[in-house]
Structures are given as C-alpha cells and as structure tokens.
Amino acid sequence: MTVTTPKTDAVLLAASDLARSVLEDVAEPGTIGAHLGMDLLQERLGMHWFECTSPGYRGWRWGVSVARVSRAKVATVCETNLLPGPDAVLAPEWLPYADRLAPGDLGAGDVLPFRPDDPNLEAGFEATGEEDVDQMAFFELGLGRPRVLSAEGREVAASRWYDGDHGPTAEIATKATAHCTTCGYFLPMAGALRATFGVCANEWSPSDGRVVSLDHGCGAHSETDMDHPEPMPIGEPIVDEFAVDLEPAERANRDAEDRDVEDRGEESHGSDDPVTD
C-alpha cells in the first residue's frame, strides 16, 4: 500500500500565529520577519517559514515545524530552526588544515609536514645488504637521497612546466621568432627531462633562471636581432637672424638706454619752446 502525502493541511496551515509566538520565545528580538509560507513535509507534519531579518544572517530563514495527531483539529509546535535559504551567505566548506596550503604559499621558515606516501616520490636507493656495494652506490653514483622523483612525479612536473608561463603556449613564446633550443642562453638539463626542458640563463628574459621547454622562446633569443632605426643626420645649424633674444641684464640696460634717450628728447624739446614772459 502506498501512502500519498496530502498537498496541504488546513489545521497546520492555520497555525502560523502559533508558530510565530513560539519562535518569539527563542529568536533574537526583532529578527523575525514576514511569514514566507508553509511546506507540508509529510502527512500531519509541516514547516512554517519566516524571514530572518538579522543583518548577520542574510538569506537565512526561521523554520518552525508543526504537527498534529490524527483527526485532531489543533496543531502543536515540534521545534524551531534557523536554516540557510537558497541565497544565504554561508561559510566555505571546512577544509582540513593539512590541505589548506597551496603551491606557492610556502614562505621563509615554513616547513611542510612529511608525507611518507607522496605519490611524486619513490625510494631513491634500495640497499643490497652488501656494505661495499651500497657504499659504492652512495658515493660513486650519487644515490645519497632517501627518495627521488617517481615516474608520476616527473610526469606531473613536466605537464605543469610545459603548460605554464615558460612553455610553448605562453604568449611570449607564440610571438617569438626562434625557440630556446637554438638559443645560446639555453642550459641543457641532466636527467630524464632533458629531452624536453632546460634552464634559461639570460638576465634579459622573463624566463631567466626558470625551466623552459625546448620549444619555448622569447625576444631575448641570442641569435635574433631587430632593425635599429637610422640616427637623424646632424646638419648645419639654422640661425634666425630676425629674432633677438634678450638676456635680463641686457634687457635692463636696454630699458635704461631707452629712458635716457626719451629724457634727452624731452629736454631738447623744452629748450626750443618759445619764452612766453
């Protein structure tokens, strides 16, 4: 027999004032807003929703569950909740502390936790049990590290470098006219990755000191050049003979001379005046 939940319940629906009055006993005063409706959760069990107006709970809703017994005409309150709505501001998912550091976060003095099962590493040397053989391996073959990169670790690093800012798809590489593989500043690497990568040793390049792929490139390539603009020819100086530039001292002297000339002119005019007495 299948039980179908009715679409509504008139008794529970009418219990919104009861729900609000109970909520006022538990909610922070002044944080209960408008009634948002009721959801019938199952037969004779509903949830009345009220807006939460607390500024710290934007998008949250008060939920008050109400129920009634069979054939009862009175509802009763089961519990009250403050629940996030679809637009609620929520804290991010909790992340274990060990997973919170991201690549590039490490600063001076920081130490990462030891990861005995790091998939990027594998045992660097397995002792044979024969001391002479083991010592030879350590000191002549340079196998002094407990762990070295695993094939997976090499693959992950190679993909990251190749797809990054110093691989062939970087913008500077797509505009370069020649690749690192023909550049005099390209230092080949030793080991399994030498077929794909090396190190740039050009201080003029943004990749200086970085691992670059053979098909990376930049405008600082040792063999590229650009046309240098011809310097402007230096011709005969052009002298403007009609303009006069006066220095301040000369100008003052010139003004004084002009005033003398004017004064003398007035005096001479004055002596020519007829005597009127």
Ligand code: SF4
């Ligand atoms: S200078 Fe440019 S082309 Fe030369 S190795 Fe460095 S990144 Fe490559």
